[in-house]
Amino acid sequence: MRYAAVGANVGSVAARIATRQIFGLDPDRDKEAAALAAALGGLKGPIMKVAQLLATIPEALPAEYAAELGQLQSHAPPMGWSFVRRRMAAELGPDWELKFASFEHEAAASASLGQVHRATSHDGRALAAKLQYPDMQSAVEADLAQLGVLFSIHRRLRPAIETSEMLKEIAARLREELDYELEAKHTRLYGTIFEDDPLIRVPEVLPELSTRRLLTMTWLEGRRLLDYTDRPLEERNKIARAMFRAWWFPFSQYGVIHGDPHLGNYSIFEDESGRAAGINLLDYGCMRTFAPRFIQGVIDLYQGLLHNDRALIVQAYETWGFTGLSHELIDILNIWANFIYGPMLEDRVRTIADRVSPGMYGRREAFKVHQGLQEKGPVKVPREFVFMDRAAIGLGGVFLHLNAELNYYRLFNDTIAGADFTEVAGRQHAAFTQAGVPLPEG
Numbered sequence: 532m533r534y535a536a537v538g539a540n541v542g543s544v545a546a547r548i549a550t551r552q553i554f555g556l557d558p559d560r561d562k563e564a565a566a567l568a569a570a571l572g573g574l575k576g577p578i579m580k581v582a583q584l585l586a587t588i589p590e591a592l593p594a595e596y597a598a599e600l601g602q603l604q605s606h607a608p609p610m611g612w613s614f615v616r617r618r619m620a621a622e623l624g625p626d627w628e629l630k631f632a633s634f635e636h637e638a639a640a641s642a643s644l645g646q647v648h649r650a651t652s653h654d655g656r657a658l659a660a661k662l663q664y665p666d667m668q669s670a671v672e673a674d675l676a677q678l679g680v681l682f683s684i685h686r687r688l689r690p691a692i693e694t695s696e697m698l699k700e701i702a703a704r705l706r707e708e709l710d711y712e713l714e715a716k717h718t719r720l721y722g723t724i725f726e727d728d729p730l731i732r733v734p735e736v737l738p739e740l741s742t743r744r745l746l747t748m749t750w751l752e753g754r755r756l757l758d759y760t761d762r763p764l765e766e767r768n769k770i771a772r773a774m775f776r777a778w779w780f781p782f783s784q785y786g787v788i789h790g791d792p793h794l795g796n797y798s799i800f801e802d803e804s805g806r807a808a809g810i811n812l813l814d815y816g817c818m819r820t821f822a823p824r825f826i827q828g829v830i831d832l833y834q835g836l837l838h839n840d841r842a843l844i845v846q847a848y849e850t851w852g853f854t855g856l857s858h859e860l861i862d863i864l865n866i867w868a869n870f871i872y873g874p875m876l877e878d879r880v881r882t883i884a885d886r887v888s889p890g891m892y893g894r895r896e897a898f899k900v901h902q903g904l905q906e907k908g909p910v911k912v913p914r915e916f917v918f919m920d921r922a923a924i925g926l927g928g929v930f931l932h933l934n935a936e937l938n939y940y941r942l943f944n945d946t947i948a949g950a951d952f953t954e955v956a957g958r959q960h961a962a963f964t965q966a967g968v969p970l971p972e973g
Contacts, residue, residue: 533776536766540581541803542544544688545546550561552692555805559641566624572953576737576811579815580732580791582941584766584796603771608917609637609638609641609646610638610662610664612636612637613947615636615638615648615662616660618663618665619745621671622662622745623740628742629832631650631651631652631653631658631660631740632650632651632652632653632655632738632928633650633651634648634660635648635649635650636653637649639659639914640795642795644663644664644667644816645661645662645663645664645667646662646663647659648660648663649750652737652740652746655750656750657749657750657752658740658747658748658749658750659734659735659747659748659749659750659751660672660740660745660746660747661732661745662713662744662745663709663711663744663745667709668709668965669710670821671705671709673722674705675702675705677681678698678702682694682697682698691717691819691909692904692909692910692911692912693909693911693912694912695911696912696914696917696944697912700765700914700915700917700918702720704790704819704917704918706818707816707818707901708816710743711741711742711743711744711745711746712741713724713968714746714816714818714841715741715817716737716966716967716968717745717787717815717817717818717966717968718734718736718748718968719966720737720785720787720962720963720968721733721781721789721812721815722735723962723965723966724780724781724785725812726786729808730772730773730776730777730778730808730810731773731809731810731812732751732800732810732812733812734748734749734751734811734813735748735749736748737749744850749799751798752798752800752811753798753799753800753811754799754801755794755798756770756798756799756800756810756932757794757932759799759933760932760933760934761901764935766806766807766937767934767935768805768936769807769808769809769936770799770807770809770810771937772934772935772937772942773809773810773934774792774797774802774810774926774930775926775937775942775946776942776946777810777812778922778926779942779943779946779947780917780946782821782826783826783829783830783946783947783955784946784949784950784958785949785955785959785962786818786820786821786822786823786825786955786959786971787818787819787820787821787959787968788818788821788824788918788919789817789922789924790818790819790918790922790924791810791814791816791817791921791922792922792926793925793928794932796812796813796814797811797812797813798811799811805831809862817918819915819918819919819920819970820894820920820963820968820969820970822971822972822973823955823956824850824952825851825915827850827952827955828848828851829845829847830947831843831844831846831847831850831875832848832868832872832951833872833875833947834870836865836868836869837876844861844865845861848864850859851879851913851915851916852913852915853910853911853912853913854911855953856908858912859903859905859907860904860907860908860910862903863874863899863900863910864900864910865902866896867874867896867897867900869896871920873885874939874940875903875939875940875942875944876881876940877939877940878940878941879938880936880937880938881937881938881939882929882930882934882935883927883930883931884931884951892919893924
C-alpha cells in the first residue's frame with residue numbers, strides 16, 4: 532500500500548508537469564520539485580540513496596529537483612527484536628542464537644536496506660551482523676519504477692543529458708546491493724588488496740554465519756570521521772591520504788571502486804597515543820567494477836589535460852563510449868573533467884577546494900556545464916560514469932570536511948604507477964577469480 536500511495540503521488544506530479552509542457556507553459560519548478568520530493572519521501576530507503584546520488588551529477592536532473600531530492604533522508608527505523616529473531620531464524624535456522632556467544636537486541640546502526648547488530652563469536656571476536664529488511668527486492672523494484680517516472684519527467688524538460696544509460700546503471704547497482712553473498716566477495720577482494728596496508732583495515736567475513744540476506748563480519752573499532760575535523764593537520768592529512776589510497780588504488784590497479792564514499796562508510800582507528808592511525812573501510816554493497824580499457828581512458832584523459840594534448844583527450848572520451856562529440860561538446864565536458872582532476876593537475880600542496888568556499892565547491896563548473904549542454908547537447912553519458920562521478924564527488928566532500936593539505940598530484944601519480952593495461956588485466960583476473968567476483972565485461 533505504501534508504494535501504491537507514493538506511486539499515485541508521483542504520477543500526479545508528473546501529470547501536472549506534462550500538462551504544462553503540452554500547452555507550452557513554463558512550470559513552476561520549485562513547487563513541482565518540492566511536491567515530487569514529498570511524494571518520494573514516503574518510500575523506505577532505496578530511492579533516497581538514488582536521489583542523493585543524482586543530486587551530485589551535473590545535469591542528471593534539473594537543478595530544482597536535485598536540490599530537493601538531495602535533502603531526502605536515507606535512514607529507516609530499525610526492526611524490533613521479535614522481528615529480528617524471526618529474520619535471523621529464516622537465515623540461519625531456529626537455533627541461530629547458539630551460533631553466537633552473544634547477540635545484541637538493539638541495532639547498532641540502520642540504513643536503507645538493512646540494519647547492523649553487534650555480536651560476539653565463540654572464539655571471542657567482536658562481530659557485526661548486517662541483516663537485510665524483509666521483502667527488500669520488491670521494495671527496490673517499486674522504487675525503480677518510481678525512478679523511471681522521475682526520468683520520464685526529466686525527458687520532458689529539454690534535458691542536457693540523455694539518461695537512458697544512467698537508469699540502467701542505477702538499476703543494476705541497486706539490485707546488486709541486495710545480494711550479500713556478492714558483497715561478501717567484494718569484501719574479500721578488498722581484504723586481499725589491502726592485506727598488508729597499515730593505513731587501511733577491511734573487515735573479515737564469516738561465511739558460516741552469512742547468507743544472501745545476512746552478512747556477518749568482524750567488527751572494526753573506530754570513531755566517526757567527523758570527530759577528527761578539528762584535529763591537528765598532520766592527523767587530518769593522514770586520514771585523507773588513507774582515503775585517497777583506499778579509492779584510487781583499487782581503481783587504477785584492479786578496476787574496482789567503492790561507489791558510495793559517504794561519511795558513514797568510514798571510521799578511524801587510532802594508535803596507542805590516541806592519534807588517528809588510519810581508516811576502517813566499511814560497507815561493500817555499492818561497488819563498481821571496470822574493464823581495463825576504461826581505466827586506461829581515465830589515465831589518458833588525465834595525461835591529456837595535464838599536457839594539453841587534445842588528441843589524447845578525444846581518444847579518452849571515445850574509449851569510454853562517447854559518440855557524436857563535437858569540439859564544442861568536448862570543451863564542455865572538459866570543464867567538468869578539469870574540476871574532477873583539478874587537484875591532481877598541480878604539483879603543489881593545496882586543499883581540495885583551493886581557496887574556494889566549501890559551499891561553492893563545484894558550483895561554478897556545474898553551472899557552466901549546464902549552460903553549455905543546454906545549448907550544444909544533449910549528450911549521452913556512458914553508464915560507467917554514474918557511480919564514478921558520484922564517488923569522486925563524495926570523496927571530495929570528505930576531503931572538504933577534513934580540510935586536508937596535500938600534494939594530490941604526487942599522490943595520484945604514485946597511485947597510478949604500474950597501471951599499464953596488460954598489468955591491470957592480469958592483476959584483475961587473478962584477484963577477482965580468487966575472491967569469486969565476476970569479471971567486468973569488455
